[in-house]
Amino acid sequence: MERGDLPVGATLPPEVALTRVLGVSRQTVRRAMQELAYEGYIHRTPGRGTTVLRTKLSRGLTRLTSFTEDMRQRHQQVSSQILACETLPAPSHAAEKLGILAGTPVTFLHRLRCADGVPIILNLSYVHLPDGAIFSCADLAELGSLYALLERQNITILEADRTIEAIAANEEQARLLATPLGAPLLRVEGVVYTLDHLPIEYHQVVSAGERYKYAIHVIR
Numbered sequence: 001m002e003r004g005d006l007p008v009g010a011t012l013p014p015e016v017a018l019t020r021v022l023g024v025s026r027q028t029v030r031r032a033m034q035e036l037a038y039e040g041y042i043h044r045t046p047g048r049g050t051t052v053l054r055t056k057l058s059r060g061l062t063r064l065t066s067f068t069e070d071m072r073q074r075h076q077q078v079s080s081q082i083l084a085c086e087t088l089p090a091p092s093h094a095a096e097k098l099g100i101l102a103g104t105p106v107t108f109l110h111r112l113r114c115a116d117g118v119p120i121i122l123n124l125s126y127v128h129l130p131d132g133a134i135f136s137c138a139d140l141a142e143l144g145s146l147y148a149l150l151e152r153q154n155i156t157i158l159e160a161d162r163t164i165e166a167i168a169a170n171e172e173q174a175r176l177l178a179t180p181l182g183a184p185l186l187r188v189e190g191v192v193y194t195l196d197h198l199p200i201e202y203h204q205v206v207s208a209g210e211r212y213k214y215a216i217h218v219i220r
Helices: 015-022 026-038 067-073 092-098 137-143 146-152 171-177
Strands: 042-045 049-052 057-060 078-089 105-115 118-127 159-168 184-194 198-208 212-215
Touching: 015 026, 026 042, 078 137, 092 118, 092 198, 118 146, 118 171, 137 146, 171 198
Parallel strands: 057 212
Antiparallel strands: 042 049, 078 105, 105 118, 118 198, 159 184, 184 198
């Protein structure tokens, strides 16, 4: 399923067939199916069989790409719901990350990002534009990608610092991501830099743990 060999909607073989093909016990197959169902991969309907509900999307932490770029590379249809797009005084925590004074005007964005119609991540951003740069919510809605919009303004995105942690879904996150209250979520917090290591964006990206994973390659 994670490789895409079994797409969403595919029907899995019966437990008896899996027992024979895999050479394991019926109990082992049943336990594995229960775990897959719990993690949101499959849906089991008595008398009708088992179908693939979703695949877990993977995103690298070592490359600076947008959600739109990642999903299009996987041939996923990307859509966004802009929950907020406004200019406001930077709160102290965002100002500290952006290296500016608290209260400095920044562009605040709150978006729900979907892949093939399934809600995947909540993206909250504070953007501090260089002098002369223009930000349009209408252009963002058209392009779908913040990074593409910044590049249209000749703002080069070069690098980022990121941290990742597990959190429990609050009421708003559970509602928007269509997941149970208290369900495990992943939160990536990051600062994105342009030329001369100048901070341009501070973001928090929250994703549904059962639908999304991050991949990282390290060397020694």
